[in-house]
Amino acid sequence: MDGFCYRYDGTFAGFLCCVRDIYQYKEPPNLFLPLSDPRPSLYDERRVETDLALARRVYRRLTQRLGERGMELVRRGFLTCLDHRERRLCAVIDLGLRTGPGVERRLGDEQVLQVSAAVRHLQRECDHLAGFVRFSDRGGVLVGSIAPKNQVLPLLRPHFCDRLAGERFALYDRVHSQLLLHQPGPENGGRGRWAIVEALDFTVPPPDAQEREYQDLWRRFYDTLAIPDRYNPRCRQSHMPKRFWGDMTEFQPPAPAPGGPALPRQAPPP
Amino acid sequence: MDRMEKLTILADAAKYDVACTSSGVKRGHRAGKVGSAVNYGCCHTFTADGRCVSLLKVLLSNACAYDCAYCVNRRSNDVSRATFTPRELCELTMAFYRRNYIEGLFLSSAVLGTPDRTMELMIQTLRLLRGEYRFNGYIHAKAIPGADPALVHAMGLLADRMSVNIELPSEGSLNRLCPEKGRAPILGNMAQIRDGIAENRRDLALYRHAPRFAPAGQSTQMIVGATPESDLHILRLTQGLYRRYGLKRVFFSAYLPVVSGPNLPAPQTFQPPLLREHRLYQADWLLRFYHFDAEELLDEASPNFDPALDPKSCWALNHPQFFPVEAERADLETLLRVPGVGPTSARRILLARRSGPLDADLLKKLGVVWKRAQYFLVCHGTRPPGLRVKWESLPARLAALEAAGRPGAGEQLSLFDERGA
Numbered sequence: 001m002d003g004f005c006y007r008y009d010g011t012f013a014g015f016l017c018c019v020r021d022i023y024q025y026k027e028p029p030n031l032f033l034p035l036s037d038p039r040p041s042l043y044d045e046r047r048v049e050t051d052l053a054l055a056r057r058v059y060r061r062l063t064q065r066l067g068e069r070g071m072e073l074v075r076r077g078f079l080t081c082l083d084h085r086e087r088r089l090c091a092v093i094d095l096g097l098r099t100g101p102g103v104e105r106r107l108g109d110e111q112v113l114q115v116s117a118a119v120r121h122l123q124r125e126c127d128h129l130a131g132f133v134r135f136s137d138r139g140g141v142l143v144g145s146i147a148p149k150n151q152v153l154p155l156l157r158p159h160f161c162d163r164l165a166g167e168r169f170a171l172y173d174r175v176h177s178q179l180l181l182h183q184p185g186p187e188n189g190g191r192g193r194w195a196i197v198e199a200l201d202f203t204v205p206p207p208d209a210q211e212r213e214y215q216d217l218w219r220r221f222y223d224t225l226a227i228p229d230r231y232n233p234r235c236r237q238s239h240m241p242k243r244f245w246g247d248m249t250e251f252q253p254p255a256p257a258p259g260g261p262a263l264p265r266q267a268p269p270p
Numbered sequence: 271m272d273r274m275e276k277l278t279i280l281a282d283a284a285k286y287d288v289a290c291t292s293s294g295v296k297r298g299h300r301a302g303k304v305g306s307a308v309n310y311g312c313c314h315t316f317t318a319d320g321r322c323v324s325l326l327k328v329l330l331s332n333a334c335a336y337d338c339a340y341c342v343n344r345r346s347n348d349v350s351r352a353t354f355t356p357r358e359l360c361e362l363t364m365a366f367y368r369r370n371y372i373e374g375l376f377l378s379s380a381v382l383g384t385p386d387r388t389m390e391l392m393i394q395t396l397r398l399l400r401g402e403y404r405f406n407g408y409i410h411a412k413a414i415p416g417a418d419p420a421l422v423h424a425m426g427l428l429a430d431r432m433s434v435n436i437e438l439p440s441e442g443s444l445n446r447l448c449p450e451k452g453r454a455p456i457l458g459n460m461a462q463i464r465d466g467i468a469e470n471r472r473d474l475a476l477y478r479h480a481p482r483f484a485p486a487g488q489s490t491q492m493i494v495g496a497t498p499e500s501d502l503h504i505l506r507l508t509q510g511l512y513r514r515y516g517l518k519r520v521f522f523s524a525y526l527p528v529v530s531g532p533n534l535p536a537p538q539t540f541q542p543p544l545l546r547e548h549r550l551y552q553a554d555w556l557l558r559f560y561h562f563d564a565e566e567l568l569d570e571a572s573p574n575f576d577p578a579l580d581p582k583s584c585w586a587l588n589h590p591q592f593f594p595v596e597a598e599r600a601d602l603e604t605l606l607r608v609p610g611v612g613p614t615s616a617r618r619i620l621l622a623r624r625s626g627p628l629d630a631d632l633l634k635k636l637g638v639v640w641k642r643a644q645y646f647l648v649c650h651g652t653r654p655p656g657l658r659v660k661w662e663s664l665p666a667r668l669a670a671l672e673a674a675g676r677p678g679a680g681e682q683l684s685l686f687d688e689r690g691a
């Protein structure tokens with residue numbers, strides 16, 4: 001069959017190395033698969049080794065040709081959950097190489113439109129999660145867990161490192177098995193050190209008494225705030241889709257205290 | 271009284287305040303301080319009635335000296351009273367903030383004795399929060415009408431956004447329902463905050479490190495439906511507040527009969543005017559983002575909004591000479607007047623038509639609400655094939671579109687009769 005299947009390690013640097021091979025050997029991509037995927041494909045396979053120095057060169061060159069904004073579309077597009085995102089990004093890059101900077105504005109092109117819609121979805125999910133992430137204190141370390149559709153940690157990272165610069169915190173993305181770690185320090189203008197690492201599992205000990213008290217206070221605050229005369233669950237759900245609720249303190253049952261019964265909750269409005 | 275009880279009473283007392291926004295100021299990490307503020311604001315959760323919660327919205331105290339007829343905290347109402355100490359409130363704010371529950375603090379208060387004394391207590395709390403607790407997040411503070419200008423100024427230096435509630439749409443209503451608050455002190459405080467912001471802008475141009483006064487501006491809110499004013503009156507007032515007082519937002523709150531009184535609508539038969547509130551917000555958006563004038567939307571002949579149709583569609587149907595609009599050539603202002611086109615999709619149309627021809631399919635993908643816009647928008651002078659509509663039938667069609675979006679519309683029929691066979 002026509003076209004090739006590229007196997008790479010799933011990182012952005014690896015993807016840039018694939019882009020270089022596509023143009024070097026003039027072998028257009030039909031499919032991208034991670035190295036770890038055992039499924040064979042019907043296309044001729046090409047394995048691409050990630051070379052950071054090469055990736056950096058490709059990145060610089062593409063930024064010159066596509067412009068900063070165009071490259072931002074490619075970078076963010078790589079974090080989305082769009083299906084066949086690598087192939088679509090290759091199409092965007094190809095268009096950009098032919099037409100020059102401003103490729104992100106060519107909304108008349110099917111692939112550019114698809115990728116920018118996916119990037120909007122990513123951006124929206126980030127905006128949601130910047131508010132909906134819930135941390136809980138475990139002996140001075142703040143921990144949180146989320147299940148986003150897109151890879152949001154790289155975009156949430158600046159927000160939380162800025163806001164919680166003085167805190168040690170860990171935020172786990174269960175879907176993509178990534179863990180964002182932060183520790184205060186003089187680095188990055190006083191914002192501290194951070195890393196995003198691969199983590200297959202992330203479990204935390206149960207909360208202590210003080211943490212349970214604050215969680216109960218927050219649940220009570222949330223329950224009190226609703227005005228029964230204006231009850232409108234559809235409106236709430238459209239602003240805050242249900243898939244986020246599971247990780248939010250106000251929708252979780254009170255944690256059982258080791259010594260006594262949990263605080264009773266007020267009845268929700270009818 | 272423990273923290274849980276106080277929080278319950280004082281959050282319950284504050285929940286009828288509408289504003290809970292955290293937008294308008296951008297402040298990154300500062301060495302040694304806790305927190306940041308983002309320009310576009312951030313919603314941390316939504317209540318069961320669909321309102322955004324971004325701030326810890328509580329009263330400092332609900333022990334009120336005033337007796338405003340509509341208010342749940344009025345002197346003559348029999349409710350539990352509580353008052354936070356400044357330190358309690360600061361600790362609660364900081365604990366909620368680091369768990370990412372909130373974006374900051376919304377501090378309001380009932381009048382404890384006199385406006386000045388209340389303001390002093392509020393300022394003491396904010397000083398503690400900004401000083402000892404080194405809080406760098408968002409603070410929305412409510413000025414008490416009639417407070418001393420020096421206290422209002424001191425509060426503006428600690429808060430990001432200030433607000434003074436105008437409470438009711440006209441002076442007559444204000445005198446009838448809350449005789450202790452006058453229209454003049456409310457507008458006086460608003461003007462003072464406006465002038466403070468303008469002066470601060472000049473200072474900042476001269477001295478980069480000048481302390482900032484209410485950098486996120488000021489807002490206000492009023493109760494709709496408790497008194498007989500028309501929508502036109504309210505919309506004109508809103509426009510005046512935006513233009514003369516430079517407000518960032520005007521909030522409307524549909525009157526809820528939480529307490530009864532001789533000058534109020536009878537609570538037994540009263541339905542909160544939620545649709546009217548919705549129409550006012552739609553019109554408010556048209557004023558702020560679509561460059562409409564209050565007088566374009568309503569006039570003396572029809573001073574109230576149509577319950578069946580949104581204000582923008584109403585305007586479009588009253589101006590047939592303006593349509594159809596040619597999507598390929600129309601400027602931004604013209605596109606903004608088309609029902610189904612918003613500021614974002616209008617700008618996207620301008621971008622997309624530079625790189626290629628437009629058609630109905632592309633307009634849909636750009637975010638135009640085509641089921642609405644198809645009657646008003648053409649590409650290259652042609653309407654989509656198969657669309658034959660008389661102008662006279664449009665009101666009914668647009669009303670049907672809107673009705674379909676309401677709760678309870680289009681629900682699936684049940685196989686089983688809920689009342690029992």
